[in-house]
Amino acid sequence: MDRKTTIRQFVQSLLTQKGDQRPFNDGDSLVFGGRLQSIDVVDVVMFLEEQWGVDFASIGFDENLLDSVNAIDALVQQAAVSR
Amino acid sequence: MSAAAVAVRVPERTRPRSRLRVIPPIETFPRFVSFAQTPAGKVALVGAFGLGYGCFLPQPGEWLTVTLTLGLISFLPKWRGILVMAGTLGLAATQMPVRFFLPVAALGLILFWCARRWPQSMFGRRPVAFLLTGFALIIVATSRIPQSSPWFFPIWISVGMLTRYVWFIGYALMDRSASASRDAALEVGSFQPFWGSTTVPYAKGAAYLRRIEAKNAQELAITQLKGIKLLAWALLLLNFQHLWMFVFHTYLHIPSEAHALAMSVRRMPYPWYVCWQSQVLAFFETVLGISVFGHQVIAVCRMSGFNALRNTYRPLSSPTVMEFFNRFYFYFKELLVDFFFYPTFFRYFKRHRRLRIVAATFAAATFGNMFFHFTRDFSMIAKYGLAGSIINFQVFAFYCVVLGTALSISQLRRNTPRTGFVFGRLLPAAWVTLFYCMLDVFGSTERNYPLTEHLRFLAHMFGIDF
Numbered sequence: 001m002d003r004k005t006t007i008r009q010f011v012q013s014l015l016t017q018k019g020d021q022r023p024f025n026d027g028d029s030l031v032f033g034g035r036l037q038s039i040d041v042v043d044v045v046m047f048l049e050e051q052w053g054v055d056f057a058s059i060g061f062d063e064n065l066l067d068s069v070n071a072i073d074a075l076v077q078q079a080a081v082s083r
Numbered sequence: 084m085s086a087a088a089v090a091v092r093v094p095e096r097t098r099p100r101s102r103l104r105v106i107p108p109i110e111t112f113p114r115f116v117s118f119a120q121t122p123a124g125k126v127a128l129v130g131a132f133g134l135g136y137g138c139f140l141p142q143p144g145e146w147l148t149v150t151l152t153l154g155l156i157s158f159l160p161k162w163r164g165i166l167v168m169a170g171t172l173g174l175a176a177t178q179m180p181v182r183f184f185l186p187v188a189a190l191g192l193i194l195f196w197c198a199r200r201w202p203q204s205m206f207g208r209r210p211v212a213f214l215l216t217g218f219a220l221i222i223v224a225t226s227r228i229p230q231s232s233p234w235f236f237p238i239w240i241s242v243g244m245l246t247r248y249v250w251f252i253g254y255a256l257m258d259r260s261a262s263a264s265r266d267a268a269l270e271v272g273s274f275q276p277f278w279g280s281t282t283v284p285y286a287k288g289a290a291y292l293r294r295i296e297a298k299n300a301q302e303l304a305i306t307q308l309k310g311i312k313l314l315a316w317a318l319l320l321l322n323f324q325h326l327w328m329f330v331f332h333t334y335l336h337i338p339s340e341a342h343a344l345a346m347s348v349r350r351m352p353y354p355w356y357v358c359w360q361s362q363v364l365a366f367f368e369t370v371l372g373i374s375v376f377g378h379q380v381i382a383v384c385r386m387s388g389f390n391a392l393r394n395t396y397r398p399l400s401s402p403t404v405m406e407f408f409n410r411f412y413f414y415f416k417e418l419l420v421d422f423f424f425y426p427t428f429f430r431y432f433k434r435h436r437r438l439r440i441v442a443a444t445f446a447a448a449t450f451g452n453m454f455f456h457f458t459r460d461f462s463m464i465a466k467y468g469l470a471g472s473i474i475n476f477q478v479f480a481f482y483c484v485v486l487g488t489a490l491s492i493s494q495l496r497r498n499t500p501r502t503g504f505v506f507g508r509l510l511p512a513a514w515v516t517l518f519y520c521m522l523d524v525f526g527s528t529e530r531n532y533p534l535t536e537h538l539r540f541l542a543h544m545f546g547i548d549f
Contacts (some may be wrong), residue, residue, distance in 0.1 A: 038420040038424075038425075039420070046436065061425060
């Protein structure tokens with residue numbers, strides 16, 4: 001399974017847990033669009049830390065970086081390059 | 084309840100589409116959206132909004148400033164940042180002497196500039212921590228000034244202004260690394276913006292506003308139609324609130340919670356069931372009041388072309404304590420998360436998943452909540468002195484500790500699967516509402532009575548007297 005699919009599935013599971021069954025595109029705004037809350041962002045952060053060892057202390061935390069599947073994927077890629 | 088009982092909000096877009104709606108989803112009607120993009124449509128929208136906004140009885144100067152600014156933004160959306168700043172400055176001028184506003188705005192911009200200019204300095208790396216620590220020290224220093232000093236009033240007024248703006252400055256400092264932070268107009272315009280705020284920044288800071296602003300004519304039309312809808316909803320709730328107050332307090336003579344508590348303190352308590360009535364009514368009145376005010380503010384924000392999320396969104400259907408906190412007072416929760424939760428979460432206990440969440444939750448819901456309210460009500464220091472006002476803060480401190488504990492438990496348990504409507508949604512929502520209703524006994528920041536009196540009142544509600 002490629003990285004983006006893994007991210008998409010995780011986001012989907014988060015939304016499902018919240019009772020949000022609506023589909024979403026990889027570019028859709030999830031945080032600023034109101035589908036994910038700041039508390040859910042914490043789950044995404046821990047997922048990225050555990051799955052790919054993303055270190056937010058070094059790259060700095062910004063909700064913009066986690067707003068969509070595409071943004072999250074780009075963040076993981078950037079974190080991998082900078083390691 | 085104070086601003087404390089805050090926040091998770093559920094996305095409006097995920098709400099199941101029901102066929103019957105009190106207010107039709109006009110932003111989804113293509114004809115409405117097209118019409119709202121025409122000059123006649125813009126005039127109609129702003130006119131209708133101005134009429135509706137007038138029902139909230141703002142001051143004439145405030146009404147004129149808001150309506151005029153919205154009209155200009157509707158026709159000149161490319162100048163939105165400048166117009167928001169102009170509206171904010173104009174409104175500030177109607178509410179207070181400009182000499183009070185400008186120094187605070189200047190202080191915010193200087194701190195912002197310093198943080199950008201020297202990003203590797205101690206201040207540049209943690210400007211918000213410096214801001215809040217400095218703010219706390221200023222309050223302590225202010226409390227040492229004797230009332231007989233000629234500096235007493237000027238300094239207290241200045242600190243009062245700083246209290247009004249400190250969280251706005253904090254958001255500006257958080258935005259220091261945002262690429263669009265060159266737009267200083269919106270940065271200034273987001274300091275107590277013209278659409279309204281309390282000491283809590285509604286719709287957060289300029290960076291957030293840039294992220295949610297309408298990018299084209301169609302988005303602006305949709306956002307404005309959503310603003311109209313929200314204002315209509317706020318008006319409905321406002322009228323419902325008036326009816327509520329008349330029926331329960333004027334017609335049925337149910338005492339207010341404050342009065343019931345006062346009678347308990349005088350050892351002449353109302354019967355336990357009357358205390359329950361007062362407490363339940365007070366809780367729902369708080370929810371209604373926060374909803375009406377928040378909807379009104381966000382409606383103006385949306386009319387300005389910012390698709391901000393509602394401040395309150397169906398809190399009574401929250402199946403968990405955490406979700407209620409998120410839905411009840413969204414922007415206060417966001418403040419606690421941004422200023423206290425995230426910094427703790429990303430700095431401490433990284434290898435201990437549960438401890439990390441609990442520590443960050445306590446940092447926000449307990450410490451942050453107390454810090455916010457204690458500094459917001461810093462004028463109490465003039466009344467009781469620093470030590471006295473800390474001691475008098477015991478009731479709200481207790482509230483924050485219980486809230487932090489409940490939110491921590493709620494977060495650690497939140498993966499529990501829900502099944503069925505009754506056991507999965509209805510009963511959990513009822514329990515959550517009951518919990519917050521009882522916690523509200525301690526939600527007062529007025530500091531009139533010691534904690535024991537609030538505990539006595541709660542016990543009396545359960546038929547226990549001591």
